[in-house]
Amino acid sequence: MSEPEKALAARSLASCHDCALVVRLPAGRAHVAARCPRCGAKVHRRKVDSLARTWALVITAAMLYVPANIYPVMTVTSLGKSQSDTIMSGAIYLLQHGMWPLALVVFVASVLVPLLKLAALSGLLISVQRGSSWRPRDRTRLYRITEVVGPWSMVDIYVVTILMALVSLGQLASIEAGLGAVFFAGVVILTLLAAESFDPRLIWDRAEASHARS
Amino acid sequence: MPEADGREHASPAVADAVIEERSRLSIVWVIPIVAVLVGTWLAYRAFTERGPLVTITFESAAGLEAGKTKVKYKDVEIGAVEQIDLSADLSGVVVQARLGREATRYLTENTRFWVVRAQVSAGRVSGLSTLFSGAYIGIDPSTEGRPQRHFQGLPVAPVVTSDVPGRLFTLRAKAGGSLEVGSPVYYRSADVGDVVASELDESGNHVTVKVFLRAPHDQRVRKNTRFWNVSGIDLRLSPEGLELDTVSLTSLLIGGAAFDTPKDQDPGGPVEEGAVFELYPNRRAMLQPKLTVKRPFLLHFEGSVGGLVDGAPVEFRGIQVGEVRNVRLEFDADTNKLRIPVLIELQPERIALNSGGAVVSIGMDEVRRNWDDLVARGMRAQLQSGNLLTGQLAIGLDFHPDAPPAKINWDAPIPELPTIPSPIEELKTGLSQFVKRLSEVPLEQVGNNLNKTLEQLERTLASANALIAPDSEAGSELRRLLRDLADAAQSIRLLADHLEQHPEDLIRGKGAE
Structure with missing residues (x-):
């Protein structure tokens, strides 16, 4: 048995998620669902439809990113005077008032991180689709960073929700969440799901295949 | 090697998976599609619900902030x-405001915009909430008129907005008094409306005041209704005494107008919105009957006319028949004399005509004949004391049959009515004449004479005194004389007694028995 044949044989095997039975999957057939012969659970070698799902979620998140930055996130009403701020105007406001560390935090967590996440996921998806074998190790690390950093973007949403609950003094002062907060939460959640649905093993599959071809 | 064998050999313990067909299209693509649909719908809604953009020109943008002001x-x-931009000629600011879609049909030429700021003035306090929230732009929407997108902002909030039922009326006055926008309009001291505009008309002769009367009080305005100014205090020193007229403290501070229909007049029919009325300067002027026929006469008085002012009444036996128009000093170059002509206006309409109901219209000739007749019967003008307290004068007309004959000079530009001196004047004249005569008396001479007489009297008395002094010759003689007289009297008494007892002695004589 040659090396490629061995690899192929290994790739046609999978472990059942429920009962851990190792089953053989039919090779080379797309769009079929395999079930465990013992417990009946669905058996996959890789995450199902990983690329398509990730793409769909990334695209949706990218679309939501636009209104998330246009609409105000928070409306502060103080003594009858109300002020609405978008994420960007909030960061600028903080910067203008000399609170640049805070401004930096807001800018990084709420503007830069989601954007970079979207860029990183898109980059990973494209590289996997094109079957690139370029630095699979670094790309995997990038994926891990993306996954770890992702939830921190929710800080903004937490701040808004906590302030809303804390500052509700009727006519004196009140804080309301804007439409932008909803979109922003959507962006963060969708990027989290996208990162979750991406299967980093695909990076190595392609690298292996190209390696085998060469 | 057959495939089945190979599979068995390679991993004999591995079970084959159960294979099922499944859809080629992943359901996950629903998410972006839904996102796109929702996004498109939102965008569409935002676009279609995007209301009109209006531009409003204000004098200043004080308190306005782009993106914040509502x-x-x-x-x-x-x-x-x-x-917010400056206007091209820098005379104001141009504010661009995006309104809701539902506002479109309210944007007509009659719609008004103004900036609501905190305002404290005599009479009212408004917009206090803007102290905290900042200024905002107020709108008085109107569906009537042509649609419009460019507006001229009002400098202050309009007193009356179109949602208040009522009607506007126009008043014309000689002077605006202290009527300003927002001054109240009273009907029997009740605040029933406001002044909404006060401005000079084009000719500059009148002030046009627009008042808004709230329903249902606007129905109280009839054809013969009269408006008058109640601004401030109307304090007058008139022949009737001191008059004080004011409606309320508010009108004292910010002015006001009032209206009423004179009781003795037919109120007349209802009026249209925008009807024009005259604004009388005060209540007194309003109460005076409207007199159109005025007959001027000139009076010349000899004495002082101090206390006679313009507007003083001309009375016939206490009933006003006209008023003084003008009092001035005139120098007659021909005779080198100073004269005081007093111009009066007689108002024949004040005199009720008892003609059996028939309207009598008489020509000028007959008027002259009538007046000539009256003067011939002794009609004279006379200065009268109108008010003893203030010393104001009035002019009285009355018949003085014993007055020297006079005639009206109809050829003069203004006919001159003969006058006679007033009672006071007569008194004054008599008094002065008396004083004059008194001054003619030679008081010094009289005094001298009197002095001499007194000296003589003194001498006489002194000599008399010398006569009756106890140690004087005359005194002793007098005493002797008196003694002799007493003796004589004694003898006579004795004689009388004797004769009483012996009456025969009268014939026979004493001792002749």
């Missing part, structure tokens, strides 16, 4: 300011 109607937010 446009509110009845405290409901209907739009926001998007941009």
